[in-house]
Amino acid sequence: MESLAAYGWTPQIAERFAGSDIHGSPGRIVRVARGCGEAVTSAGPLRVRPSGHHVCTGDWVIVREPATEGDTIGAVCAVLPRVGVIRRADASGRSEEQVLAANVDTVVVTVAADTALDPGRVERLLALAWDSGAQPVVALTKADLATEPVFNGISAVAPGASVVEVCAPNGSGLSELRDRIHGTVVFVGASGAGKSTLVNALCGREIQATAPVRQRDGKGRHTTTEREMFPLGDGLTLIDTPGLRGVGMWEAGAGIAAAFPEVDELAQHCRFTDCAHESEPGCAVRAAVEDGDLDARRVESHRKLRRENAWVAARSDARLRHERTREAKVMSRAIRAYYRDR
Ligand SMILES: Nc1nc2c(ncn2[C@@H]2O[C@H](COP(=O)(O)OP(=O)(O)O)[C@@H](O)[C@H]2O)c(=O)[nH]1
Ligand SMILES: [Mg+2]
Ligand SMILES: [Zn+2]
Structure with missing residues (x-):
């Protein structure tokens, strides 16, 4: 072995x-x-x-x-049945799940510090990460290129996850990151965020190709085309992934709750258990926002992901029903043909 x-x-x-x-x-x-x-x-x-x-x-x-x-x-x-699955709704919109990596212990959500923080995107990735059951860690890359401090901003969108600032060129933050990852580690994040650079830096050699981000629009190129595993020793195994354009929620209710613990906590005190925190009476979440105890943006982001999650679930149910109806029709046609031809 x-x-x-x-x-x-x-x-x-x-x-x-x-x-x-x-x-x-x-x-x-x-x-x-x-x-x-x-x-x-x-x-x-x-x-x-x-x-x-x-x-x-x-x-x-x-x-x-x-x-x-x-x-x-x-x-x-x-x-073997999977433990720690990173999955999203299929990008093609066919209401199917796409498994990105299986049997994962740590998810490193990679975010570049040199571009404006997109909190919604980070929250989406974190919901996906929490939902897998693996431990999420946020790596804030390109700390050397940051023009404004984004560390505080990112910590506010990542409650419960540790945030590590890393700079691949001088190696700072690498040992802190290494201390926070274990087992099978998958790197997720936008193209150009610095995932492959981090994998290389942790491995101490160039095993993955990296590419400069386009100056014009700051977009990364898809240099990494496959999800591939690299052994690092000490039981650590790294999985680099191509940049994810769309990250759709797929049965991620538990992950969404875990990514928004402060909203989820308050939601327990809403009068209705299925409160959407919109116009329902006795809504503890809206009350907290009005009192300035809860960030309205976080609540909106939470609501958006929950709605999307419910919508995807309803659509996949509809697709299943449709398939069953079609199967039933094929079956009854076959039975009719059987009796007709006898
Ligand atoms: N200055 C600086 N550049 C970095 C850092 N990390 C990554 N890069 C650069 O960012 C670009 C995209 O990195 P890459 O690892 O290919 O991103 P990926 O698409 O997420 O795999 C490359 O040109 C890297 O050299 C960093 O910490 N500092
Ligand atoms: Mg890459
Ligand atoms: Zn409510």
């Missing part, structure tokens, strides 16, 4: 495999590209076909070696 240990293999993981009676070798998916996965097993790396399974970076899997001589691609036989 030596090579697997570098990818997060622990006695606890071994136990989870022990409960399975599926024949094959344990492995971890370190990359998925164009429908083919790359797994690491105790025998080393192995390309695998998903074989009908949905696999993503970080998945613990049972794989089978290539069946025939000359074939180099193995097969995934089973995917």
